[in-house]
Amino acid sequence: MRVIIDVMSGDNAPAELLLGAVLAATEYKVDITVVGNRQIIDQIAKEKNINLEKIAVVDTDIVINMDDPALSVVRDKSGSSMSIGLKMLANGEGDAFVSAGNTGALLAGATLIVRRIKGIQRAAIATVLPFNSPVLLIDAGANLVVTEDIFEQFAVMGSVYMEKLYGIKEPRVGLLNNGTESTKGTPLMVETHKRLTTSPVNFVGNVEGKEIPFDVCDVLVTDGFTGNVVLKLIEGMGGFMMTTLKGMFMQNPLTKLSSLVMKEKLKGLKREFDASEHGGAPLLGISKPVIKAHGSSDAKAIKNAVRQAMNFINNGVMYEIARHAMEFSDKRANQNSAEKSTQEND
Amino acid sequence: MRVIIDVMSGDNAPAELLLGAVLAATEYKVDITVVGNRQIIDQIAKEKNINLEKIAVVDTDIVINMDDPALSVVRDKSGSSMSIGLKMLANGEGDAFVSAGNTGALLAGATLIVRRIKGIQRAAIATVLPFNSPVLLIDAGANLVVTEDIFEQFAVMGSVYMEKLYGIKEPRVGLLNNGTESTKGTPLMVETHKRLTTSPVNFVGNVEGKEIPFDVCDVLVTDGFTGNVVLKLIEGMGGFMMTTLKGMFMQNPLTKLSSLVMKEKLKGLKREFDASEHGGAPLLGISKPVIKAHGSSDAKAIKNAVRQAMNFINNGVMYEIARHAMEFSDKRANQNSAEKSTQEND
Numbered sequence: 001m002r003v004i005i006d007v008m009s010g011d012n013a014p015a016e017l018l019l020g021a022v023l024a025a026t027e028y029k030v031d032i033t034v035v036g037n038r039q040i041i042d043q044i045a046k047e048k049n050i051n052l053e054k055i056a057v058v059d060t061d062i063v064i065n066m067d068d069p070a071l072s073v074v075r076d077k078s079g080s081s082m083s084i085g086l087k088m089l090a091n092g093e094g095d096a097f098v099s100a101g102n103t104g105a106l107l108a109g110a111t112l113i114v115r116r117i118k119g120i121q122r123a124a125i126a127t128v129l130p131f132n133s134p135v136l137l138i139d140a141g142a143n144l145v146v147t148e149d150i151f152e153q154f155a156v157m158g159s160v161y162m163e164k165l166y167g168i169k170e171p172r173v174g175l176l177n178n179g180t181e182s183t184k185g186t187p188l189m190v191e192t193h194k195r196l197t198t199s200p201v202n203f204v205g206n207v208e209g210k211e212i213p214f215d216v217c218d219v220l221v222t223d224g225f226t227g228n229v230v231l232k233l234i235e236g237m238g239g240f241m242m243t244t245l246k247g248m249f250m251q252n253p254l255t256k257l258s259s260l261v262m263k264e265k266l267k268g269l270k271r272e273f274d275a276s277e278h279g280g281a282p283l284l285g286i287s288k289p290v291i292k293a294h295g296s297s298d299a300k301a302i303k304n305a306v307r308q309a310m311n312f313i314n315n316g317v318m319y320e321i322a323r324h325a326m327e328f329s330d331k332r333a334n335q336n337s338a339e340k341s342t343q344e345n346d
Numbered sequence: 347m348r349v350i351i352d353v354m355s356g357d358n359a360p361a362e363l364l365l366g367a368v369l370a371a372t373e374y375k376v377d378i379t380v381v382g383n384r385q386i387i388d389q390i391a392k393e394k395n396i397n398l399e400k401i402a403v404v405d406t407d408i409v410i411n412m413d414d415p416a417l418s419v420v421r422d423k424s425g426s427s428m429s430i431g432l433k434m435l436a437n438g439e440g441d442a443f444v445s446a447g448n449t450g451a452l453l454a455g456a457t458l459i460v461r462r463i464k465g466i467q468r469a470a471i472a473t474v475l476p477f478n479s480p481v482l483l484i485d486a487g488a489n490l491v492v493t494e495d496i497f498e499q500f501a502v503m504g505s506v507y508m509e510k511l512y513g514i515k516e517p518r519v520g521l522l523n524n525g526t527e528s529t530k531g532t533p534l535m536v537e538t539h540k541r542l543t544t545s546p547v548n549f550v551g552n553v554e555g556k557e558i559p560f561d562v563c564d565v566l567v568t569d570g571f572t573g574n575v576v577l578k579l580i581e582g583m584g585g586f587m588m589t590t591l592k593g594m595f596m597q598n599p600l601t602k603l604s605s606l607v608m609k610e611k612l613k614g615l616k617r618e619f620d621a622s623e624h625g626g627a628p629l630l631g632i633s634k635p636v637i638k639a640h641g642s643s644d645a646k647a648i649k650n651a652v653r654q655a656m657n658f659i660n661n662g663v664m665y666e667i668a669r670h671a672m673e674f675s676d677k678r679a680n681q682n683s684a685e686k687s688t689q690e691n692d
Contacts, residue, residue, distance in 0.1 A: 131586070141524060144532045178487060178574035186490045186571060209578030213586035225532060228524035229572055230579060232555030237583040240477070240559035244618075245591075248611040255611065258604035265594040265601065272590075 002031035002094040003309050005302065007041065008063040008081040010100025010295050015044050017100065018052075020302025025054040027303065030310060033094055035081040037061045060084055066295070070104035074112050082106060086113040089288050096289035096309035098280065100297045107142050110283050110290045117318065119325030122150050123285035124224070125292060126158060127231055130238070130272050133215045136162050136171075140281060141228035149332075151175070151192040151221055152199050156324045157284040158219035159201045164315035165308070166218075174207035174217030176226060182206065196221075200324065242270055280305040282312060284321065289313055348377035348440040349655050351648065353387065354409040354427040356446025356641045361390050363446065366648025371400040373649065376656060379440055381427040383407045406430055412641070416450035420458050428452060432459040435634050442635035442655035444626065446643045453488050456629050456636045463664065465671030468496050469631035470570070471638060472504060473577055476584070476618050479561045482508050482517075486627060487574035495678075497521070497538045497567055501547045502670045503630040504565035510661035511654075512564075520553030520563030522572060528552065542567075546670065588616060626651040628658060630667065635659055 003024070007017035014036050025032045034041070038059035045052045062080040064072055073083050082101050086109045089097045097114075099106050103125065111123055124139035138158040143150065155173045162171040175193055177185045182193050184206055196203040207216055212230070222230065245266065249259035259266075279301070280293040289312040293305040312318075349370070353363040360382050371378045380387065384405035391398045408426040410418055419429050428447050432455045435443045443460075445452050449471065457469055470485035484504040489496065501519045508517040521539055523531045528539050530552055542549040553562055558576070568576065591612065595605035605612070625647070626639040635658040639651040658664075 144524065176575060178490065178571050189571075209575040209580075210582035210585070212579060213582050225524050225535075226572060226575055229522060229555040229576065233558060233576060233579055234555075234583065236556035236559050237580065237587075239556070241583075241587045244615060248608065248615065251611070254607050258607045261600050261604045262594065265597070269590060269594065 001310060001313060002033060003306050004033045004035065004085045004088050004094035004097045005306070006081045006085045006097070006099035006101055007034045007036040008060075008101075010293065010297050012296070012298055013063075013100070014041060015048060016297065016299045017302050018044060018050060019048065019299035020297070020306070021055055022050055022052070023299055023303040024306035028307060028310060030306065032056070032306070033058060033088065035060060035085045035088075037063075037081075058084060058088070064102050064105050066102050068102060068105060070102070070108040073102075073105040073109035082109055083113070086110060086290075089290070090114045095313050096291065098291045098293055098302065098305045098309055100280075100293040100295055100302070103141065103292055106290065106292055107283060110286045114290065115287050116285050117287050117322045117325050119329035120153055120157070120285040120321070122146070122153070123283050124154050124157065125227075125281050126161060126284050127227075127281040128279070129212065129220070129231070129234060131213045131215070133218075134162070134166055135212065135215075135217060136219045137227055137231060138219060138221060138284065139224040139227050140231050141224045142283075143224040146188075146223045148188065148192045148195045149328075151223075152195050153285070153325070153328065154221045155196055155199055155201045155203070155219065156328075157321050158221065160317055160320045160324065161282065161284060162218045164317045164320065165311050168218050170202040171218035172204045172216070173201045173219045173221060174204055174211075176212075176220055176222040176230070177206035177208070180206045180208060192221075200327070238272075242266075279308040282308070282317075287318065287322075289318065347656060347659060348379060349652050350379045350381065350431045350434050350440035350443045351652070352427045352431045352443070352445035352447055353380045353382040354406075354447075356639065356643050358642070358644055359409075359446070360386060361394060362643065362645045363648050364390060364396055365394065365645035366643070366652070367401055368396055368398070369645055369649040370652035374653060374656060376652065378402070378652070379404060379431075379434065381406060381431045381434075383409075383427075404430060404434070410448050410451050412448050414448060414451060416448070416454040419448075419451040419455035428455055429459070432456060432636075435636070436460045441659050442637065444637045444639055444648065444651045444655055446626075446639040446641055446648070449487065449638055452636065452638055453629060456632045460636065461633050462631050463633050463668045463671050465675035466499055466503070466631040466667070468492070468499070469629050470500050470503065471573075471627050472507060472630045473573075473627040474625070475558065475566070475577075475580060477559045477561070479564075480508070480512055481558065481561075481563060482565045483573055483577060484565065484567060484630065485570040485573045486577050487570045488629075489570040492534075492569045494534065494538045494541045495674075497569075498541050498545050499631070499671070499674065500567050501542055501545055501549070501565065502674075503667050504567065505547045506666045506670065507628065507630060507663055508564045510663045510666065511657050514564050516548040517564035518550045518562070519547045519565045519567060520550055520557075522558075522566055522568035522576070523552035523554070526552045526554060538567075546673075584618075588612075625654040628654070628663075633664065633668075635664065 007014040032055040035058045064080045125142045126138040127140040129135040280291040283290040353360040379402040381404045471488045472484040473486040475481040626637040629636040
């Protein structure tokens with residue numbers, strides 16, 4: 001098994017990504033290929049005393065930046081570390097790809113170079129929310145405009161992921177909405193609620209914003225616009241609460257003493273909201289495993305993303321999604337031919 | 347000045363609402379009319395030793411429940427406390443109306459009985475978010491589907507409200523989006539961003555979910571679907587953090603001791619997220635002041651909502667919104683006649 005890592009991506013590139021790659025290669029006995037500027041990589045390895053023996057290096061000095069347009073991955077920057085990594089994955093020169101870079105470019109590249117699973121209309125970014133029990137938010141930002149077909153595919157892909165990677169039997173699927181009743185939401189939400197009740201998933205109904213932290217579902221289905229707002233608001237609220245708590249603890253000598261007692265616990269709370277603990281976000285719907293690591297990923301986060309990629313491969317997530325996708329295709333083909341014959345009979 | 351209160355609404359009706367009405371009448375020297383079941387009101391006044399001398403009572407035994415359809419307010423329950431209160435407001439028998447009841451019914455009733463300000467296409471629910479500095483979220487749940495015209499009206503109404511009621515000069519208006527760049531979001535969001543740059547508001551650009559708690563704008567414009575999710579998620583996150591903190595403080599004798607030291611501070615934090623401190627949500631765009639108090643309002647929250655209604659009246663919020671709305675109407679009329687003459691010339 002070989003995992004390809006774009007070490008030029010993210011805020012801490014390439015040092016932390018390189019270190020994460022070596023840690024993963026050592027700890028998990030997995031083959032690793034890193035893509036990036038060999039000169040810089042060699043220099044950092046020397047400076048930081050990182051042993052590169054266990055990993056393969058593919059050289060490029062082109063990097064996709066955070067403000068590059070998404071399509072640069074297949075256009076003017078098709079020689080970038082991200083593009084090369086995706087092409088290697090598509091060509092079978094690796095089994096999974098990890099990048100901490102530009103999300104839009106990664107999504108575009110994965111879709112255009114690695115391709116979607118047949119029958120899946122859109123790839124989605126799936127992210128595990130940092131609560132006591134894992135909740136997979138899908139879509140976390142890839143598709144701003146969706147349909148009930150696409151919502152249903154999100155529900156199925158999310159269910160497969162949580163069952164295979166988290167061992168949750170019949171994951172509870174919730175639809176994020178502005179109320180719990182089935183009549184709530186826009187016409188699209190009402191239609192999607194209807195659709196999900198007949199889907200091959202364990203649909204538990206609409207979920208409101210205030211319920212998200214309290215373990216009411218394992219898969220939370222939403223469009224990429226709302227998902228992006230939710231994910232970032234959770235991050236913002238975590239930061240706000242930590243800042244507020246710090247202020248409270250710093251007010252007088254007695255509260256400062258309390259802060260010493262609580263120090264480790266507060267660190268734990270901060271860790272809850274820390275990206276490196278929860279690994280990366282898989283791009284579900286792509287025909288091979290592509291993991292988006294957080295932009296601020298450190299070595300540990302990259303190591304975790306590699307483990308996540310390995311679990312992804314070992315548990316056959318892709319095959320299970322493909323199986324469902326075939327059923328969708330068949331169902332739609334039947335619907336279309338039924339509609340056609342109805343029209344012909346009119 | 348007379349404020350009308352629907353005392354049969356909300357979780358704590360009618361006792362807490364009645365008490366809040368009496369507190370407001372006493373403290374603010376404002377005339378109060380309460381609408382509700384006189385028999386129950388008299389009984390509670392007797393039991394709780396509430397002096398009803400200062401307030402007028404209008405009798406009805408019909409109540410709109412939380413699960414009644416919105417239009418019941420003008421149909422089968424047009425004799426309810428909410429309907430009667432709204433009719434009194436429309437007829438000039440009071441200057442503002444406060445209810446803690448069914449939001450959908452209140453919005454429908456306010457729109458159909460009291461009517462919108464001329465030129466305003468939709469009334470919106472505006473809610474102040476519980477952070478260190480006030481942020482007005484508009485729309486917090488009334489309009490799931492909107493247009494750039496409606497977004498612009500939200501921006502203007504929100505700006506007037508924050509300037510008049512919070513004394514903020516040229517309130518900063520942000521557009522909630524999935525990124526800060528002007529090209530971010532759905533086509534509607536891109537168009538709205540363009541529109542707001544030419545609006546008579548202090549538009550500071552797109553705002554991401556993670557920025558919401560950190561004082562980046564005074565008015566946060568969004569559609570009612572996203573607004574509802576955001577508002578409820580903030581509530582949920584507040585609850586989640588308090589529960590997590592409690593768990594941390596209860597782990598051993600030393601942390602328990604810390605919790606005693608921090609008790610008052612934690613109460614303060616809880617208060618930050620407590621609806622009663624922040625008053626009710628005005629229905630902006632209605633031609634007279636209608637305040638939606640939180641469903642869980644206690645006497646203090648109702649008293650605060652009355653004060654808010656009084657500020658609303660005293661500061662001429664309505665007239666300022668109406669003035670802008672006239673400008674919108676004129677602009678649209680000009681655009682339409684320009685379009686018409688272009689078409690005629692084609």
